[in-house]
Amino acid sequence: MKKSLWRIIIGGIVFIAAIIINSNNTWLQLALFVTSYIIVGSDVVMRAVRNILKGDVFDENFLMSIASIGAFFVGEFPEGVAVMLFYQVGELFQSYAVNKSRKSIASLMDIRPDYANVKKGDELVKTDPDDVHIGDIIVIKAGEKIPLDGIVIDGSSTIDTSALTGESLPREIEVGSNLLSGCININGVITAEVTKEFGESTVSKILDLVENASSKKSNSEQFITKFARYYTPIVVIIAFILAVVPPLVIKGATFSDWIYRALSFLVVSCPCALVISIPLSFFGGIGGASRVGILVKGSNYLEILAQTEIVVFDKTGTLTKGVFNVQEVHPDGISKEELLELTAYAESYSNHPISLSLKRAYKKVIDNGRITNVEEIPGYGVNATIDGKKVIAGNIKLMEKMSIPYLKGELIGTVVHVAVDNKYVGYILIADEIKQDAALAIKELKASNIKQTVMLTGDTKNVGFKVAKELGIDKVYAELLPADKVEKLEELLLQKSPKGKLVFVGDGINDAPVLARADIGIAMGGLGSDAAIEAADIVIMTDEPSKIATAIRVSQKTLKIAQQNIVFAISIKILVLILSALGLATMWAAVFADVGVTIIAILNAFRALNVKNL
Amino acid sequence: MKKTFRLEGLGCANCASKMERAINELDGVQNATVNFMTTKMVIEGEDEKMPVIVEAAEKIVKKIEPDVVIKKA
Numbered sequence: 001m002k003k004s005l006w007r008i009i010i011g012g013i014v015f016i017a018a019i020i021i022n023s024n025n026t027w028l029q030l031a032l033f034v035t036s037y038i039i040v041g042s043d044v045v046m047r048a049v050r051n052i053l054k055g056d057v058f059d060e061n062f063l064m065s066i067a068s069i070g071a072f073f074v075g076e077f078p079e080g081v082a083v084m085l086f087y088q089v090g091e092l093f094q095s096y097a098v099n100k101s102r103k104s105i106a107s108l109m110d111i112r113p114d115y116a117n118v119k120k121g122d123e124l125v126k127t128d129p130d131d132v133h134i135g136d137i138i139v140i141k142a143g144e145k146i147p148l149d150g151i152v153i154d155g156s157s158t159i160d161t162s163a164l165t166g167e168s169l170p171r172e173i174e175v176g177s178n179l180l181s182g183c184i185n186i187n188g189v190i191t192a193e194v195t196k197e198f199g200e201s202t203v204s205k206i207l208d209l210v211e212n213a214s215s216k217k218s219n220s221e222q223f224i225t226k227f228a229r230y231y232t233p234i235v236v237i238i239a240f241i242l243a244v245v246p247p248l249v250i251k252g253a254t255f256s257d258w259i260y261r262a263l264s265f266l267v268v269s270c271p272c273a274l275v276i277s278i279p280l281s282f283f284g285g286i287g288g289a290s291r292v293g294i295l296v297k298g299s300n301y302l303e304i305l306a307q308t309e310i311v312v313f314d315k316t317g318t319l320t321k322g323v324f325n326v327q328e329v330h331p332d333g334i335s336k337e338e339l340l341e342l343t344a345y346a347e348s349y350s351n352h353p354i355s356l357s358l359k360r361a362y363k364k365v366i367d368n369g370r371i372t373n374v375e376e377i378p379g380y381g382v383n384a385t386i387d388g389k390k391v392i393a394g395n396i397k398l399m400e401k402m403s404i405p406y407l408k409g410e411l412i413g414t415v416v417h418v419a420v421d422n423k424y425v426g427y428i429l430i431a432d433e434i435k436q437d438a439a440l441a442i443k444e445l446k447a448s449n450i451k452q453t454v455m456l457t458g459d460t461k462n463v464g465f466k467v468a469k470e471l472g473i474d475k476v477y478a479e480l481l482p483a484d485k486v487e488k489l490e491e492l493l494l495q496k497s498p499k500g501k502l503v504f505v506g507d508g509i510n511d512a513p514v515l516a517r518a519d520i521g522i523a524m525g526g527l528g529s530d531a532a533i534e535a536a537d538i539v540i541m542t543d544e545p546s547k548i549a550t551a552i553r554v555s556q557k558t559l560k561i562a563q564q565n566i567v568f569a570i571s572i573k574i575l576v577l578i579l580s581a582l583g584l585a586t587m588w589a590a591v592f593a594d595v596g597v598t599i600i601a602i603l604n605a606f607r608a609l610n611v612k613n614l
Numbered sequence: 615m616k617k618t619f620r621l622e623g624l625g626c627a628n629c630a631s632k633m634e635r636a637i638n639e640l641d642g643v644q645n646a647t648v649n650f651m652t653t654k655m656v657i658e659g660e661d662e663k664m665p666v667i668v669e670a671a672e673k674i675v676k677k678i679e680p681d682v683v684i685k686k687a
Binding site: 050054060095098101102211212215225228271272275279280283 | 628631653677
């Protein structure tokens with residue numbers, strides 16, 4: 001690339017010298033023009049000759065050579081050199097731009113680990129991650145990339161997940177934590193047992209996904225490839241007709257004038273600007289999105305995401321955390337601590353999410369010696385003797401069965417009522433928590449012109465409506481079985497306009513059929529969930545629903561850039577073609593329509609890569 | 615069977631789409647993509663015809679862009 005830069009500079013200097021020297025000495029001037037032409041364009045002409053021998057007539061090298069040499073023959077020396085000079089500038093710029101975006105993708109690919117330290121006896125052996133097997137013990141030192149997915153068996157540390165999630169806050173890990181390949185170990189030394197082969201590890205999956213994303217082409221890309229296929233031959237044929245027919249038919253028309261017009265056509269005939277800038281825009285959009293933890297599986301998905309009209313959410317795990325927590329402790333006659341302690345003890349033998357949330361809220365260690373006679377009553381609750389007192393904890397049905405009067409109220413979530421020696425002592429409310437940015441997500445979606453937001457849930461109507469109201473969701477369908485969700489989705493698909501798209505957002509667990517049925521399936525919290533990565537078209541690596549709005553904005557921006565480039569490049573080219581045919585535009589304008597448009601389109605495409613402020 | 619190659623020095627987007635089109639027309643090819651941005655060529659084809667396909671694909675690449683170096687990825 002440096003070599004061609006020097007050639008352009010030197011050729012350019014000679015070219016300028018040729019223009020400014022005294023034009024009395026035409027032979028010297030011509031010699032200078034020819035010299036600069038040879039310096040700048042000889043390789044293009046060589047390639048043209050090589051390709052024409054292979055029978056490729058519409059090769060751009062050939063077209064540029066004909067246009068420039070033709071200009072010499074009709075006596076327009078400066079134009080002849082300029083065509084070649086600026087064509088080369090355009091090529092140089094193009095290859096610079098392409099290299100730059102290839103590099104930015106390569107830096108994304110930088111998450112690929114080079115080696116794993118495998119523990120063999122007391123020794124650490126540097127091994128290719130491909131050769132490490134499930135069950136091997138690996139050691140990750142500070143600053144190293146985690147090479148394979150695994151589980152920590154010794155040590156603790158903080159890890160940087162930003163390469164996968166775009167999340168800058170480091171994550172704490174300790175013995176028992178799951179390790180995801182592609183993250184970077186920041187400080188401590190950790191020993192881990194490998195749980196997945198390299199090919200199945202998170203890092204391989206993500207690399208695969210990003211690298212293959214642009215092979216699924218968007219409509220705009222397909223349009224451009226088709227356009228380019230017909231555009232060049234048509235323009236070249238018109239150029240030929242223009243050069244030959246009018247001088248023969250129209251009285252007083254000269255060959256040199258019409259050949260000049262035809263040559264301008266040849267300069268504009270290259271479809272480079274379009275062919276390069278459209279995929280570059282989508283590539284930029286996909287690359288930019290993956291930097292903030294949004295993986296888009298194809299340009300086609302990025303393109304149609306901009307036409308989203310309806311966004312359908314699954315509730316649990318998507319808008320809510322999917323983790324049950326004690327929300328309210330409401331004692332009656334005893335203290336809050338006592339009520340929580342009694343309930344935690346009574347439920348301590350169960351592994352039900354409700355019992356686990358009670359234990360988490362209680363925080364202290366359960367002393368099993370204090371509990372005797374635990375009896376679970378399925379569908380009702382538990383009956384246990386704690387410190388000699390008879391404790392019952394369970395739902396309303398249990399209280400009614402034992403004929404204990406309890407507090408009634410509009411409580412949303414799971415309520416555990418508790419009685420000691422048949423006397424009511426209060427209740428504890430346990431519920432799933434709404435994610436912090438869920439309300440923001442809905443607000444931002446509405447701001448990006450989404451017509452309808454819908455929530456589907458298997459949960460009760462009470463819970464469903466409360467969550468929807470809190471978040472500002474338009475419609476709720478509650479108490480749905482997994483199969484009902486597909487049915488509801490199909491109903492919703494009928495409600496959108498023909499061009500509009502429906503997006504379904506789920507956590508990838510149990511909702512694969514729905515993800516597949518929607519126009520675009522988005523899976524949340526993809527980090528570590530293979531099911532989600534497989535089933536969805538777009539994967540959001542973090543747990544933040546607000547990233548959906550970000551993804552839509554990235555899509556809208558990318559599409560706008562692609563459309564600007566298509567309209568801008570085609571209209572300038574057609575305008576210059578018409579003007580040259582009428583003899584109103586010079587070859588300089590044609591050079592601008594070719595090189596200038598390419599450069600502007602590429603610069604515009606570069607904007608797609610920048611998604612920081614979206 | 616699916617084979618991936620890296621096309622080093624792939625310089626023009628239009629050429630990449632020309633290659634892609636020509637390779638897709640080869641006998642036994644199910645799907646071929648030449649990705650200009652990642653410089654990757656992926657060919658999916660019938661197992662027994664694969665050696666012939668790969669050879670033909672290499673010729674196509676060389677014909678359209680003689681400076682490209684084809685490497686196994």
